[in-house]
Amino acid sequence: MVRKDLVSELRTRETVVSMFLFVVLAMIVFHYAFTVPAGGRLSLLTGGMLWVVFVFGALLGLNRSFAHEKDEGCLDGLLLCPVDRVTIFLAKMTANLVFLGLIQLVAVPLFALLFAPGRIVSHLPVFVVLTALADLGISALGTLLATVSMNTRARDLLLPIVFLPLVIPLLIAAASGTSAVLAGGAGFGALLGRLAFLLVYDGVFLVLAYGTYDLAIGE
Amino acid sequence: MPLAEAVKYVAAAYAAVLLVLVAYLIAAGRRIGRLQRDVRLLDEELSRREGGARAPHVG
Amino acid sequence: MESASTAATKVMARPTTPKLATTTAILAAAGALLTVGLAVGFWVAPTDASTLGFSQKIFYVHAPLGETALLAFGVAFVAALLYLRRGDDRYDRLGVAAVRLGLLFGLLVMITGVIYDRAAWGVWWDWEPRLTTFLIVCLLYSAYFVLRGAVEDESRRATYAALFAVVAFVDVPITFFSIRLLPAGMHPVVIGPSGSGMDYRDFIAFAAGLAGMTLLFVGLLRLELGIEALREELRELKHRLGR
Numbered sequence: 001m002v003r004k005d006l007v008s009e010l011r012t013r014e015t016v017v018s019m020f021l022f023v024v025l026a027m028i029v030f031h032y033a034f035t036v037p038a039g040g041r042l043s044l045l046t047g048g049m050l051w052v053v054f055v056f057g058a059l060l061g062l063n064r065s066f067a068h069e070k071d072e073g074c075l076d077g078l079l080l081c082p083v084d085r086v087t088i089f090l091a092k093m094t095a096n097l098v099f100l101g102l103i104q105l106v107a108v109p110l111f112a113l114l115f116a117p118g119r120i121v122s123h124l125p126v127f128v129v130l131t132a133l134a135d136l137g138i139s140a141l142g143t144l145l146a147t148v149s150m151n152t153r154a155r156d157l158l159l160p161i162v163f164l165p166l167v168i169p170l171l172i173a174a175a176s177g178t179s180a181v182l183a184g185g186a187g188f189g190a191l192l193g194r195l196a197f198l199l200v201y202d203g204v205f206l207v208l209a210y211g212t213y214d215l216a217i218g219e
Numbered sequence: 220m221p222l223a224e225a226v227k228y229v230a231a232a233y234a235a236v237l238l239v240l241v242a243y244l245i246a247a248g249r250r251i252g253r254l255q256r257d258v259r260l261l262d263e264e265l266s267r268r269e270g271g272a273r274a275p276h277v278g
Numbered sequence: 279m280e281s282a283s284t285a286a287t288k289v290m291a292r293p294t295t296p297k298l299a300t301t302t303a304i305l306a307a308a309g310a311l312l313t314v315g316l317a318v319g320f321w322v323a324p325t326d327a328s329t330l331g332f333s334q335k336i337f338y339v340h341a342p343l344g345e346t347a348l349l350a351f352g353v354a355f356v357a358a359l360l361y362l363r364r365g366d367d368r369y370d371r372l373g374v375a376a377v378r379l380g381l382l383f384g385l386l387v388m389i390t391g392v393i394y395d396r397a398a399w400g401v402w403w404d405w406e407p408r409l410t411t412f413l414i415v416c417l418l419y420s421a422y423f424v425l426r427g428a429v430e431d432e433s434r435r436a437t438y439a440a441l442f443a444v445v446a447f448v449d450v451p452i453t454f455f456s457i458r459l460l461p462a463g464m465h466p467v468v469i470g471p472s473g474s475g476m477d478y479r480d481f482i483a484f485a486a487g488l489a490g491m492t493l494l495f496v497g498l499l500r501l502e503l504g505i506e507a508l509r510e511e512l513r514e515l516k517h518r519l520g521r
Contacts, residue, residue, distance in 0.1 A: 144445075148438050152428040162425055162442065165418040166449050169456030176459070197459055201452060208445055215362065215437050225332035228397035232336045232390045236343070239386055240494075247501055254508040261515040268519070 015064045016099050019057045023107045026053045027114055047179025050111055051134070051171055054104065058138050059163060061099045062146040063156050065092070089143060089213040097139040104131060126188050127181055133198035134174035137205060141166055144209040147216045173197050301500040308493035315486025318479060333397035338483050340390040342491035343383050344412070348450070350380030350495060351419065355447035358440035370436035371510075373443055375502035377422050379495060384416040407457040414453050418446050 030049050108131075142163060149158040177194040188195075209216075319338040354376035361369035391409045396402050403409070425442055429435040 148425075148441065149428075151431065151434060151438075152425070153430050154428050158425065158428050162421045165414055165421060166445065168414055169449070169452045172456045173459060193459060197456060201456075204448060204452065205445075208448065212362075212441055212444070215441055222332055225397060228333055228393055229335050232393040233339060235389045235393070236339055236386055239382070239389070243382060243498075247498075247505065250505055251501075251508065254505065254512060258508060258512055258515065261512065261519060265515060265519055 015061050016102055018064060019061045019099060020103045020106060022060055023053050023057045023103055024110065026056065027107070027111060031114060046111075046182055047177070048175040050108075050178055051175040053107070054100070054134075055138065055164075055167060055171060057103060058096070058100050058142055059160055061103075062096060062142045062163075063159055065096060065099070066146045066150040067155065088217065089147075089209060092147075093139050093143040093209075096143055097135055100135050100139060101132075104135070126191055127178070129188075129195060130174060130177045130181075130191060130198070133195060133202060134170055137170045137198060137202045138167065140202065140209050141170075141205045144205075144213065144216055147213070170198065170201055173201070301497055301504065304493055304500065305497035308490050308497055311486050311490030311493060313490075315483050315490055318486060319483030333394065336390055336394040336397065338487050340387065340394050341484065342487040343387045343390060344408075345488060346491040346495045347380050347383035347387055347412070347415075349492065350376050350383060350499075351415070351443075351447055351450065353499075354380060354443045358443035361436060361440045362444070367436065370440065371503065371506045372499075373440060374426070375499055375506060377419050377443065378502060379498055381416060381419055382498075383495070384412060384419070387412050388416065407454060410457055411450070411454040415446075415450055418449065422446065 027049075030053070034049070145163050145166070146159055149155050149162060152158050173194040177191050180190060316338060319335060354373045357369045357373040357376060360366070361373065388409065391412065392402055395404060395406070395409065422439060422442055426435055426439050429438055
């Protein structure tokens with residue numbers, strides 16, 4: 001099962017590269033899109049910007065990872081394996097999680113460089129936990145929905161439509177939390193509510209995905 | 220907020236609700252009418268076909 | 279060849295919209311309840327003492343609409359679960375009807391809510407939790423229909439739709455709480471009209487409104503299901519005719 005996971009990763013290095021390119025380009029676009037007086041209130045926006053970039057990057061990654069499998073007919077081969085459907089879910093989810101984590105690993109320092117705030121470094125633990133929890137939610141929900149939308153007609157188009165409304169709560173928690181860290185250097189205490197919320201969110205959707213993945217992937 | 224203005228808003232809200240509901244009911248009524256007509260037409264055609272198939276034996 | 283009269287009798291004997299009489303009765307009862315509730319609300323209940331004043335009267339229709347919309351989505355949730363468990367197509371049809379009505383009521387919630395906010399706080403849109411949640415919810419359930427339209431495989435359509443209905447409904451409370459999570463002071467969290475508790479006359483108006491709205495929902499649901507039944511019949515007839 002873990003092997004399957006690794007195979008998925010290795011095969012699709014292209015996915016990670018595209019995601020990364022997107023993220024970097026998006027940040028540049030944001031820099032020019034939001035012209036704010038120097039210093040100023042930019043820090044309030046940056047948390048949100050970061051997460052918008054991550055969410056859309058994740059969408060890209062999700063689309064690609066499944067489209068590739070679907071086109072190559074790998075999915076059918078995978079289903080023939082005498083493996084629990086749910087394990088497929090966990091494998092795919094972990095793969096997506098890793099993709100997201102990888103690009104974030106590079107994107108965040110880059111982000112700090114481009115947009116200056118050094119607060120991330122000083123509050124690294126909180127930021128990492130927050131990001132990890134958010135990533136988990138995105139990957140779980142995203143993998144479930146991507147599986148569904150891959151079997152439809154307008155697959156690339158459908159995924160954002162079904163995914164974005166559902167991910168808004170997560171986005172709110174992650175973005176506002178990140179902004180709080182960047183703007184005022186909030187610590188674990190201040191972010192506790194958001195972290196707890198993300199935990200609940202992740203729990204709920206993981207359970208949902210776990211319980212319904214058989215149906216999603218179909219026969 | 221002065222009463223006269225408030226009344227306008229309240230009236231607008233209720234009018235909107237009524238309007239949308241009535242519009243929905245009218246649309247639903249039309250849908251039903253159309254469907255019933257189509258069902259009737261197809262039903263006639265079906266019975267005509269079956270009647271026609273049986274005709275040689277009946278006649 | 280069958281005579282025209284025999285054909286006509288056959289058509290008339292077929293039940294087209296079953297139980298239409300009951301549906302009409304339900305709708306009539308709904309209308310009556312709503313009218314009573316509104317009458318009480320407008321003539322009997324006192325004008326709100328707080329800054330809302332007369333505008334508070336909008337709430338008599340806004341709140342029941344909101345609760346009924348959520349009820350509709352709840353029905354869709356249960357229907358979806360039942361479909362996933364039992365595979366009966368009727369649950370799928372129930373789900374579609376429920377979501378459609380949920381969106382209808384949701385639209386009305388947004389309209390009345392926006393007017394209410396303008397009358398109460400002077401702003402058309404303030405990103406406050408109640409309306410923002412409903413906006414997101416409406417967008418979410420619109421995606422339900424987009425999803426249905428996009429699934430080519432008929433056998434999967436209902437399953438995916440049911441899946442989505444389940445996930446979506448779970449997301450509703452989550453969304454609401456997440457918006458409230460935002461830094462305090464950004465939005466006043468208002469579920470109901472401000473003021474010291476509810477006058478009993480207000481309560482009657484609310485209760486009547488809620489009951490009436492719920493009955494309206496049930497009546498409209500039956501209407502939708504009747505339409506769906508007709509569509510099924512049409513499909514079957516077409517099939518038998520070889521089209």
